[in-house]
Amino acid sequence: MERRVYMFVDQVKVHIKAGKGGDGLVSFRHEKYVAYGGPFGGDGGNGGDVIFEADPGMTTLLDLRYHRKIIATPGEKGKNKKMHGANGEHKVVKVPLGTIVKRSDNNQVLADLTKPHQRQVVAHGGRGGRGNWHFRSSHNTAPKYAEQGVLGEEFDCIVELRVLADVGLVGFPSVGKSTFLDAVSKARPEIGDYPFTTITPNVGVVQTGDGRSFVLADLPGLIEGASDGKGLGHQFLRHIERCRVIIHVIDMGAEDGRDPLKDYEVINNELKSYQIRLLERPQIVVANKMDMENAQENVRRFKEKYPDIPVYETTTIIHEGLDAVLRKAADLLATTPAFPITEDTGETGVMYTFEEKKKDILIEKEDDGVWNVSGPRLERVFDINKLNTEEDFYLFANKMRYLGIDTALREAGCQDGDTVRLLGFEFEFIEN
Structure with a gap:
């Protein structure tokens, strides 16, 4: 049988850069009959944001695989006559439903897009600098300086697709999950008699006989060691996190020579090893391929070992016994809340962890x-290389006061005459 290859991409690392704010303008009013025109420079425009949007028409992150750098437009410089520079255009990145965006350095979740056309700003553009007219005062009626625009946020992030489905089909390869989905929905997954026929998630809408409906996902087959990355490993387990109910399909006919009871234990151990919350989801055990010779004996053995677990006997290839499974799934969905997305940190039930935010200003006394x-x-605000004129130093001192650096120095114990080092530039601290 010829095997078809699908380009399914469910995790991509990209570099994101929001737009820089435009610089403020230094300009003066020169008009006839207007005495003492004064400063007239406008403000720079704000930089564009990087925004992710959930697109219901997309099913893969393939586009991002070929566009690893996402850059928003910077703001324009300020203009004469106090005119504001144009704001930078936002960069909108469309991704499938179920996409999570998180920083690669600390796993901070920036966006979790689960609703159609939901938008989330992932990186904010920098603020535009103020023109020189903002700095006029009775002491300085003609300021010859303006603010620079602030840099936009820039970092690497991981974009992950986690399939949105209410119910997930799990089990070893070739136990009949794809046939199950094909029988109960209009989805048409690839079906074959070899392991790992399903290498990408397939999703279909299922309707029960009493009119209830839900989304069912045929997820790639598990093997022993999947929680350690073997086989499709975490590529599979990542998608099941969205599901509220699990349908565990077992090959009771033992067509591949495996023991169905052992299969059941192995799959649950993998779910437990990856994340304990996966086993908190209600599970429906489906004994499939009941038309096989050894199926009845294996069901008897299973019920004997697990007397408290209901078993639903099916033969998916002839659509037998499926409606009872769907009704049970719908019943469980009515009483099972959504599970929050968690991160595998080696601890039980730990949510995404966030690094403590680095302080904007840190003051230390060196040896x-x-x-x-x-x-x-x-680093974003100051450019020491631009301290060339008296006006530049005046603006520098204003920024120090505006950011509260002088106050913070006093509180830390800095005295009049002490030396202060800032980004390689040294100056004397003077009390007014």
């Missing part, structure tokens, strides 16, 4: 007695 001022916000 040589110099006060060192550092922090990510300073």
Whole structure:
């Protein structure tokens, strides 16, 4: 049998860069009959955001595989006559329903898109700088400086697709999951007599005989060691996290020579090893291929070992016994809440972990007695190379006060005459 290959992409690492804010303008009013025109430079535009949007028409992250850099447009510089520079255009990235976006450095979840056309800003654009007219005062009526635009957020992130389905079919390869989905929905998964026929999730809408409906996913087959990444491993387990009910399909005919009781134990152990919350989901055990010679004996053995577990006997190839399974699934969905997405951190039931946010400004006294001022916000705001004129230093001092650096230095114990080091630039701290 010829095997078809599907390009299904469910995890991509991309680099995201929001737009930089436009610089403010230094300009002066020069008009006839207008005395002492004064500063007239406008503000820079804000940088564009990077926005992710859930598109119901998409089923894979294939587009992102070929576009690993996502960059929003920067804001324009300020203009004369106090005119505001244009804001940068937002970059909208369309992804399938069920997509999660998280930072690659600390696993912080930035977006979880589960509703059609849901939007989430993942990276914010920088604020535009103020024009020189903002800095006029009675002491400085003609400021010759303006603010620079702030850099937009920039980082690497992981984009993951986790299939949105109410009920998930699990089991070893070739136990009949694809045939089950084909029999109860209009989905047409690839069906074959070889392991791992299903290498990508297939999803279909199922309707019970009493009119209830839900979304059913045929997920790639598990094998022993999947929780450690063997076989399709985490590619499979990632998708089952969305499901509220699990249909566990077992080959009771033992067509591949495996023991059905052992299969049941192995699959549940893999679900438990990956994440304990997967076993908190209600599970329906389906004894499939009941038309096989050894099926009745294996069902008897299973019921003897697990007397408290209901078993639904089916023969999916002839559509026998399926309606009872669907009704039971619908009943369980009516009473089972959604499970929050969790991250496998080695601890039980731990939600996504967040790194403590780095302080914007950090003040430390070095061994040589110099006060060192550092922090990510300073790197975005200050450009020491532009301290060339008296106006530049005046603006520098204003920024120090605006960010509260001078106050923070005093509280840390900095005294009049002490040396302060900021981004490689040293200056003397002077009390006013």
